[in-house]
Amino acid sequence: MRRSVFIAGLAxxxxxxxxxxxxxxxxxxxxxxxxxxxxxxxxxDNFSFGPVTLKVPVGTTVTWTNRDDIPHxxxxxxxxxxxxxxxxxxxxxxxxxxxxxxxxxxxCSIHPKMTGKVIVQ
Amino acid sequence: xxxxxxxxxxxxxHAQHVVLIHFPIALFIxxxxxxxxxxxxxxxxxxxxAYYNLLVAAIATLPVVVTGILAWQWELEGQKLKGxxxxxxxxxxxxxxLIWVVWSIHTKTRRKQxxxxxxxxxxxxxxAVVIVALTGHLGGFLSGVNGPG
Numbered sequence: 600m601r602r603s604v605f606i607a608g609l610a611x612x613x614x615x616x617x618x619x620x621x622x623x624x625x626x627x628x629x630x631x632x633x634x635x636x637x638x639x640x641x642x643x644d645n646f647s648f649g650p651v652t653l654k655v656p657v658g659t660t661v662t663w664t665n666r667d668d669i670p671h672x673x674x675x676x677x678x679x680x681x682x683x684x685x686x687x688x689x690x691x692x693x694x695x696x697x698x699x700x701x702x703x704x705x706x707c708s709i710h711p712k713m714t715g716k717v718i719v720q
Numbered sequence: 721x722x723x724x725x726x727x728x729x730x731x732x733x734h735a736q737h738v739v740l741i742h743f744p745i746a747l748f749i750x751x752x753x754x755x756x757x758x759x760x761x762x763x764x765x766x767x768x769x770a771y772y773n774l775l776v777a778a779i780a781t782l783p784v785v786v787t788g789i790l791a792w793q794w795e796l797e798g799q800k801l802k803g804x805x806x807x808x809x810x811x812x813x814x815x816x817x818l819i820w821v822v823w824s825i826h827t828k829t830r831r832k833q834x835x836x837x838x839x840x841x842x843x844x845x846x847x848a849v850v851i852v853a854l855t856g857h858l859g860g861f862l863s864g865v866n867g868p869g
Contacts, residue, residue, distance in 0.1 A: 646864050669862060670805055672796070686796060688803050708795040710864055 640664060641715065643671050643687070643707075648715035655697060655719055662694040663687070671707045737787035738863055744784055745856050747777035748819050752845045755826075759842065767837065771826045778823040781816045788812060804858055811855040818848035 637659045642649045644666040655661065663673050665687040673693050675681040681703055684693035697703065697719040707713040751773030758766035792798060792809070801809055825841045 669864070670803060685799055686801070686805060709862065712864075 638662060642666050643713075646710060646713055648713060651714070652716045652718065655717060657700055657719055658696070658698060659719070660694050660696045661717055662692050664692045665689055670709060671713070672709055673705055674708045676704045676706055737784060737791050738859075740780070740784045740787055741856070741859060744777045744780040744819060745852055747773045747780060748822075748852055749849055751777055752822070752849050755837075755845060756842065759837075771830065774819070774823045774826055778820050781819055785812070785816055804862055808855060808858040808862060811851060811858065815848065815852045815855045818844065818851060822848055 637656070639653060639655050639659055639661050641653060641661060641663045643663060646667065646669070648663070653661065663684070665671050666689070668689055670686045670688050672686055673682065673684040673695075675683060682695040682705070686709070687693055697717060700719045703717040703719065705715050705717070751770050754766050754770035754773060758764070758770055788809070792801070796805075822841065822845050825838065825844070829837050
């Protein structure tokens with residue numbers, strides 16, 4: 600009886616280890632898929648944000664890329680500011696992660712006519 | 721935004737610099753033009769017109785420099801400048817100094833009651849006009865006036 604229990608225990612070890620390995624693998628693939636989905640991009644071109652209004656799920660990281668020849672900034676209009684970038688030269692990027700639902704309007708502090716909005720749902 | 725909304729105009733943290741900059745640029749360029757004309761036509765009236773334009777241009781640089789620095793401190797929180805912004809700042813400072821140098825040459829001549837302004841002022845004025853124009857071009861580029869926007 601004891602011997603059969605011991606053998607059963609030995610047989611269970613690779614099974615448990617295998618489940619662990621496969622389980623980790625599946626979790627990893629899900630995480631990478633989520634990471635891919637949770638990054639959105641806003642392009643700055645010709646003195647405008649594109650898209651002007653971006654709807655994203657909670658936890659999304661939004662990356663702004665300056666494709667203009669002119670420096671721009673990305674500054675939240677909320678008080679206190681939810682996010683604020685340094686001055687972005689051509690091809691420089693700024694990212695912000697949105698962990699709470701809500702509407703986040705923003706503008707370029709050098710060119711206040713440039714406005715945009717991130718809606719987190 | 722209503723164009724005559726005084727509150728918006730006064731409290732826009734960056735806007736005054738963009739508005740005020742036109743005064744020293746216009747006055748200085750016209751002042752230099754009058755000075756060149758006075759040299760060519762040998763007319764004291766044109767020299768006097770040049771002097772007063774340069775005087776007001778020099779005075780007008782003061783609020784422009786102040787509002788420019790305030791825009792940098794308020795809107796960009798004084799962060800380290802680079803690229804076009806840094807070039808605009810440096811050339812703006814050089815332009816201001818040159819405007820004051822040109823005005824001081826004219827003032828010294830008037831105080832000494834000399835009839836003839838020194839000839840070396842003309843190349844200085846020409847260089848100053850070019851630098852002022854380049855600074856203004858960069859400013860226009862930054863504000864989007866000279867750009868595609």
